[in-house]
Amino acid sequence: MGRSMKTTIGLILSLFLWTGTVTGAEEPQIIEHNQMMDHGDGHLMDMEGGMVMGQNKDKLPAGCDRVSEDVQITVHAGRKYSKQFPGTMFGFDKHEWRVKPCTRLTVNFINEDPIRHQWMMHGLPKFMYDKGMFHLEVTGPARVAGTLILPSEDKTYLVHCDIAQHMEKGMKGQLIVGQGSGTFPSIPGVTDPAIFDNYGPTQPSSTDLSGAATTTTASATPAVSPGDGVSPSGTVGFFSGSLILGFVAGIFGAPAAYGYYNRKLKGRPLDKVISELVGLLKGFLALVSTWLAWLYHRLKAGQRYLSKDRN
Numbered sequence: 001m002g003r004s005m006k007t008t009i010g011l012i013l014s015l016f017l018w019t020g021t022v023t024g025a026e027e028p029q030i031i032e033h034n035q036m037m038d039h040g041d042g043h044l045m046d047m048e049g050g051m052v053m054g055q056n057k058d059k060l061p062a063g064c065d066r067v068s069e070d071v072q073i074t075v076h077a078g079r080k081y082s083k084q085f086p087g088t089m090f091g092f093d094k095h096e097w098r099v100k101p102c103t104r105l106t107v108n109f110i111n112e113d114p115i116r117h118q119w120m121m122h123g124l125p126k127f128m129y130d131k132g133m134f135h136l137e138v139t140g141p142a143r144v145a146g147t148l149i150l151p152s153e154d155k156t157y158l159v160h161c162d163i164a165q166h167m168e169k170g171m172k173g174q175l176i177v178g179q180g181s182g183t184f185p186s187i188p189g190v191t192d193p194a195i196f197d198n199y200g201p202t203q204p205s206s207t208d209l210s211g212a213a214t215t216t217t218a219s220a221t222p223a224v225s226p227g228d229g230v231s232p233s234g235t236v237g238f239f240s241g242s243l244i245l246g247f248v249a250g251i252f253g254a255p256a257a258y259g260y261y262n263r264k265l266k267g268r269p270l271d272k273v274i275s276e277l278v279g280l281l282k283g284f285l286a287l288v289s290t291w292l293a294w295l296y297h298r299l300k301a302g303q304r305y306l307s308k309d310r311n
């Protein structure tokens, strides 16, 4: 072998190495787990943390005459797949898969994170799948593959990663066989959450307002609580509560009072009538001034709350 030949081979080798380094820096090196020990009953494991549970390549579930079709899916798992779903930290590249009943499904599971992830299915028939589960698990970055035959009925299966908090933080999906049997909540990009997050201020509803009106008109001290928007609810509470009360009292009270005083003052001397009316006026003014004082304190308290709120 000539000198130039060796130089050329060396150059080519270094070029290959260089390319390997560059691609290696961009993507994590995925370790293949394809030499696992078979522990029986579809349970495969290796010493590096790869695991398959519930593997079934040939036993037909009840109701399946034959394998309807062979399907391969590749599922990527990792933190980067959570980025498009605010509030999540982990995710699969897809969160929903659809297959026909009696499909022989092979799942190629690629965990791109340097931690442990799972692709775990629940709700399978227990006579065939131990604990009703099919389960792929690997500490990444690594790849593991497993196969199962799906039952004949239309059903939606929950798929998730069971490592603490991974499902709650987005690593959750559903496998729909045939027509499925409904959906699971909080599947990122697929279904609505069971309970929506709400980080905004609480909006007082109409029932809250009437509640506030009862409290504020019943007690002389203004009840100021954050959240019920003091100025609006105070004003509404005052006008809807006290005003209606006064209006009703006026409608029924005025004719009664007129009749009462008409009978009482009939045939009395004028000075008696005048002193009676002055007493009545005094009482009325005392009532009005008490009411004005209460209103003044109330508005002032509201203003204090609002200015504190703004600062």
Ligand SMILES: [Cu+2]
Pocket (backbone or CB within 6 Å): 090, 116, 117, 118, 161, 162, 163, 166, 171
């Ligand atoms: Cu996980």
